[in-house]
Each structure stands twice: as C-alpha cells, then as structure tokens.
Amino acid sequence: QVQLVESGGGVVQPGTSLRLSCAASGFTFSTFDMHWVRQAPGKGLEWVAVIWYDGSYQYYADSVKGRLTVSRDNSRNTLYLQLNSLRVEDTAVYYCARDPRAQHLDLWGRGTPLTVSS
C-alpha cells in the first residue's frame, strides 16, 4: 500500500527540541523529493522544507530557516524533521508529502499534530 505515516508529534514546551518522522511504504522512496508542510489551527497550508531524492539539497521556508532541519534515510524509507528552539507559533499539524521531482505533491500523509505550549 502506497502511503506516508508521520509520527513524533505531541505537546512540548517552548524552547525544547523534537524530531518528527515520516515512514514511507509501497513505492521507491529514494526516487522522490520529499517535503514537510504544516498547518496551524484554522489556518492555511504553509510549506516548510524540501529535501531532494538523494539528500543532496535541502531548502527551507524563511520562517523556519536555522531552527528546522530536514533529513532522510533512504535505507529506512524514512523522512525526518528536526525542530529546535520551538516556539508557540510552531504549533501545527505537520504533513510529509511526496514530490515526483515535478514541483507538486502527489501523496500526503495524514499528519502529526504538534502543540508548543507552556
């Protein structure tokens, strides 16, 4: 079954760190670029980051640059998002999504919710 399953979200305090994971199955993970997109409660979609299929390049939204790091392990078919110095405004559902190297997202996970609150 072709799917993406995110995990690792929860409730954390401001200033802490967290790593989100996205497990891919049913397709050749190493041939797709992968993205993280987030959605704050009641808000629209916000693109966060992309990592190329081979991990050679990563690009980030200006709002998260320097605090978030995207990585992947193609041997484990897993995508990661390391979030550091978390802020209240990082509260959102975090989605991972697949990009067939064509600048659009053709498969999304169900998302993992993250709440940053004291």
Next chain:
Amino acid sequence: SYVLTQPPSVSVAPGMTAKITCGGDDIGSYSVHWYQQRPGQAPLLVVYDDMDRPSGIPERFSGSNSGNTATLTISRVEAGDEADYYCQVWDSRGDHFVFGPGTQVTV
C-alpha cells in the same frame, strides 16, 4: 517572495460550476497545482501542471492558467466537493514552494 492570492470563499449550488481563481504576478509563466482539503483530512492533489489530473480525479475538475490568473473549475458540483482549495507554485528564484491562502468552497 512570490505571493499568490485567492478569494476567501466561493458558494455554489449543486450541479452548477464553481470557479476558483489564483492570482500572481505573471502566474501564466509558472506551473500551477491545486489541492483539495476536506475538513479533518490531508490535502489531495486534484490538478497539476495547470490542467492535468492525477489518476482517480474526476473530469469535472479542470484547470487553466494565463496572464496573472490561474483558475480551477469544478463542473457539476456535488456536495462532496465542499472543501478548502489551495493553489501552489514553485518559486525557483527562492527555491520555495508557495501556497495560496486557500478558498473555502461551500455547496
């Protein structure tokens, strides 16, 4: 950075046609992609590269793009089409994905 605009809401009667616009400076020179997000669900790609449909998306969904406006058209609207719709482009100047603010379609 590149900015996309969308109307906040569109209301349409069942069986009629809904048109959702996405505005941007010379957006006709970009490839525009559209996503549907039903309440409580993850987004779903419904149109890519301006006018192509992924497998499984009904022909009722179509797209166009020219000048400063891209349009997603939903023909013969059904109750199940009620959702938020987002346009998206790749801004190669900044190596960023850009999403529009979204349009809530009410049937």
